[in-house]
Amino acid sequence: MSQVGAPRGRTCSGRTCPRTFRSVALLTTGVLALPVLSACSSDHDNGKAAAADISPAARDALAQGGTLKWAVDSVPATLNAFQADADATTGTIAGAVLPSLFTLDKNGQPRADPDYLESAKIVKREPKQVVEYKLNQAAVWSDGREIGAPDFVAQWQALRGRNSAFWTARNAGYDRIEKIQRGKDDLDVKVTFSKPYADWESLFTPLYPKEVTATPGDFNDGARASLKTSAGPFQVKSVDRKEKETTLVRNPHWWGQPAKLSSIVLRAVPMDGRAAALASGELDVADVGTGAAQRISSAAGSSGSKARPAAGAEGEKAERGAEGANGQQAAKLSPAEQAAEKKRLAAARAATAAQAAKLKGKELAEFRDEQKALKAFSVRKSLEPAYTQLAMNGETGPLADDRVRRAVARAINRQKLADSVLKPLGLPSKTLGSHLAVAGQPAYADASDALGKQDAHEAQALLADAGWTPEGARKAPGDSTKAGSENKKTDTGKGTAGSADDTKKPGTKKSDEATSDGEKKSDAKKDAAKDDDGVKKSEDGKKSDDASDDKPAEQQPGGMAGAYAPRGSAAASQAAAPEGGPLGKNGKPLTLRFVLPSGQGSGQLRAVGDRIAGMLDKVGIRTEITKVPDSSFFKDYIASGAYDLALYSWPATAYPATDGRPIYAKPQPAADGSLMVEQNYTRVGTDRIDQLFDQAAGELDRKKEDTLLRQADARIWAAAGSIPLYQRPELVAARNDVRNVGAFGFQTPRYQDIGFTTLKGHEGPEGKADKSGKADETDKADKADKAGKGDKGAGKSSGDGGDGSGDDSGDGQS
Incomplete structure (x- = not known):
């Protein structure tokens, strides 16, 4: 399963953790030179949000009743969304019943x-x-x-x-x-x-x-185990830990438009078992990985979803457009898009054929039966409100030097990485330019210019400026009495980036974004007149109390108002170094521990990691890739700081001023000498970033709040603790006859509007109860509500009509 960081503050929904939560902590290190800061304008291009792909249908086009079986990651440990062990399933349930x-x-x-x-x-x-x-x-x-x-x-x-x-x-x-x-x-x-x-x-x-x-x-x-009182279109009937499922039934006291479904069963199914569960009829809806999505697309062939996630007016047009044979959005594709879709389908079929070629006898027969059953499904896809980023641990080792972090960032071609993940899925392939918002949100603006674009020569210059050169790799360790000071053991007894032994040592907690806290003393001495962020002037153009009159090291016109990272100054020997030559300092090689999850559902993340390693190799940075179990990836490696580089995702949030701060706030020393990082696992942050978050959280003018958030984001980019790469793909397999559910993107699901176009195969005890006459009462109440007659009494009547229908639920998101 793809690695997504812990919730940023609110409840979880879906495979990535809360659609609305996000917590933050950050500490930036190194001295950053800033230009004279102008006020941000209010006409930033915030991009276009990817449209939801949920196969929309009007309520009166749906049958009344039925049980929807929906895959989730787990049976909830608690139904209280405000407790520490609340998870994605807790959030899904809360959205339907509270x-x-x-x-x-x-x-x-x-x-x-x-x-x-x-x-x-x-x-x-x-x-x-x-x-x-x-x-x-x-x-x-x-x-x-x-x-x-x-x-x-x-x-x-x-x-x-x-x-x-x-x-x-x-x-x-x-x-x-x-x-x-x-x-x-x-x-x-x-x-x-x-x-x-x-x-x-x-x-x-x-x-x-x-x-x-x-x-x-x-x-x-x-x-924790039950919720006796609720107030949503559904209510909790049972949490069955043995059967690994939670059953929700229609709420008889619901006053709004009554739920179309009689019940929803949230069934805990591992990612690698979901395609089989869909084919066997155990599931109707499930988040899936790219491999399962390929198999479903291959099985569906031309009858699969032809929709493309669209943005803005195009997206709205798609949602209003004609529906295909299976009820999917039928947004008209351009000739180029049709050709690309045809190519993707061919690739999916080839991958499926290759998989079948490895099987024989009974296994092959079962595989073919599964493919036949999967024709009843299609893949609904969009961009998830979460982003994948490269995290750099700045607490110890070479990455404690902000110049090395910036060199890593400048060596990476983010567009190629985004293309490798999103283009094969037919999704918009764009890099993400913000840590605090995704495209379409008012606070979104591309602030990546504060760090600089991909440039291998500039990366090498920064490394040379930090003392990492080809000559340094050849020097004998005895040439310097203080050689490799970055590679000393940490307080926890674990080696740092330069130690090969570190790759075998666990030690991290659940994390989402790594930041660094190491600050080079030489840089601090050189720029003592600057503040901890390298700021020379504040956003309003006035000098800070401790600002110097020195001119910024690099002015990058046309970028975000905020912090800008200084350029490196290449040494002559480094400039002449052949591409890919190993770098070192005092005989110590520049080698970074790159920790990646090893689970079956994390293949895509590992492929991206391999591409990043290749890009870094070209500028002389070596990586030691360590693949660890998904279950210990966050706990034993990221959160505890036992890594140099890592890939994982953060969920986006509607409230970045609140939920973003714990991820990027400056870590503070605790009484016992340890570092309190909250959720800032990169240990990189500054006082100025904290100040901007505090100001944004207290700013009641939304435009001014967004301006402050953009300024904070520019400084986060310049600190180079984490590098956003792309918005994650959201792939949801859904039965063709279920509507108003799928890849929701940012929008909150309306659980009462989810339903089937036909009850055939979905009746169950609930469907039969509805057919016995109770559904008629619900339909009448629904029509009365549409006509403006649905008062409190009518709402109760409609709910009563569906109450008994959910008592014997069958079997269902991730």
């Missing part, structure tokens, strides 16, 4: 959900920020109690971080709330903040009933 006051649109922008909110807005900015929530008067918990102020107060008290008896994983935002007051009634909730909070829309999603959050005992244990 209030989400704000959901995300296709651009990752929060939108108030009218099922829960009549309105939510800032009603006061001075002297303190006050947000007023007016709740939907029909909104009730499944026990009949109305959703109101007591639920807000209880959740705030549990998550504010004042009482350690609550086992909470985060308190961001809740710790800024000063008080919560009831307005004219419990449906009118006023939240006053002690200091401004830009990401207030991230709070109270999901919202739990006060019975779950009122006391530490309730919070810690009350919602």
Whole structure:
């Protein structure tokens, strides 16, 4: 399975961790020279978001009832999304059964959900920020109690971080709330903040009933194995750890448009077993890897999904376009795209044929049967709200020198890497230019110019400037009494980048983005007049208190306002060095430990790693690739810092000011001498980056907030702790007769709109119950709701119509 970092702050959904969470920590090292900083303009091109590919269909085109079997990664350890062991399945369940006051649109922008909110807005900015929530008067918990102020107060008290008896994983935002007051009634909730909070829309999603959050005992244990009270289109029926599945059934007290499905079964199935589970009928929907996607495309042939993820107006046009024979989006492809699609299909068939050629007898017969069954599926694809990046551990070893980190970054051709992953899938092949947003989000702008484009000669110049030369590789170790100081043992007893033994030693925790903290003393001495970020002038053009009058080492016009990395100055011998010549310093070779996961689902990541190793070899940087089990990749290597280079992914977030900070914030020394890195596994960060995050989190003007985030991102690029490569592909195999589900991209799923075009093969006990007449009541309520007649009573009536239909659920995301 592809490696995705821990959630950035919120709940998880899908294979990558939360679509809305992200936590951060970062420490940048080295002295960076900056040009005079101009204010960022508000007309940045934020790109186009990849369209969702969910085979959309109107509700009245779907059958009423049926059980959807959906693959997930695990049975949830807890149903409380705010606990440390909450996982992707926890988030998926929360999205279907609990209030989400704000959901995300296709651009990752929060939108108030009218099922829960009549309105939510800032009603006061001075002297303190006050947000007023007016709740939907029909909104009730499944026990009949109305959703109101007591639920807000209880959740705030549990998550504010004042009482350690609550086992909470985060308190961001809740710790800024000063008080919560009831307005004219419990449906009118006023939240006053002690200091401004830009990401207030991230709070109270999901919202739990006060019975779950009122006391530490309730919070810690009350919602781990079951959730008795909920308020979504579905409710939790059971969590079966033995059968590895969680069953959700239609909520009889749901006041909104009733769920089309009678039940959803979330079934834990390993990635490498999902194609077989789809073919055998155990699954209807599943995230899959590229290999399984090829097999499904090969089986489907011309009847498979012909849609291409489109962006902006093109994407909207595709969603409105005619549907193909199997209900897939039928966006018209250009002749060039048709040729490319034909080529991809041919490649998929060739790969499948090659796989079949290795089999004989019974295995071959089973393989052919599986391919025949897979014709009922197609692959829905988009770009996931997550990005793959190259992380560089800057705490120790050669990468503690920011010049070496920048050399690594400048040696890599990011476009070729993106092409190798995305083009074969027919997805838009673009590099990602931001650490804090993905294309289509308002905060997105390409700030990679702050580091510089791919340039092998500049990479070699930076390495020479840092003392890594061909001559250095040939010198005897005894030539310097302090040779290889970067390669000393760390405090944990593990070797650093230069030690071959390190490749065999585990030692890292779950991570997502590595940053570095080592700061070269010589650089600090040389640029003592600069701040820790190398800033000479602040964003408003005024001198910082400690700014020097020196001119920046490199001005890069046309790039993002922010930090810019200085150029290297090549030594004569280095400039003349043949391409690919080994580099060293005082007889120590420049060799970096490159840690990659070894699991069956991580083949694509390893292929990218091999390409990166080849690119680095051309500038004289050697790598020692260590392949480790997926289960220990984060825990034993990344989080503990037992690596120099690594590849893994971070989920994107709708709230980068809050969720981005722990990943890029400057690590701080703890009382015991260790380094507190939060989620900043590269150990690279600066005070200025922290300041920009703090300012953005308190900026209530959205345009100004985005400007501050872009400035922070430019500095993160210049620090070169992590290098975003590309947005990850999102591949979802779905049965051709299931609609409104698939590759969602950033947008929040509407679970009540997911359904089948026909119940044939999906009836189960639930489908039969619906056919017995109860479905008719639900359909009537649905039509009444569309006509504006769906009041609170009607909502309950519609729910009652589907209640019993979910009692005997069958068997289902990752």
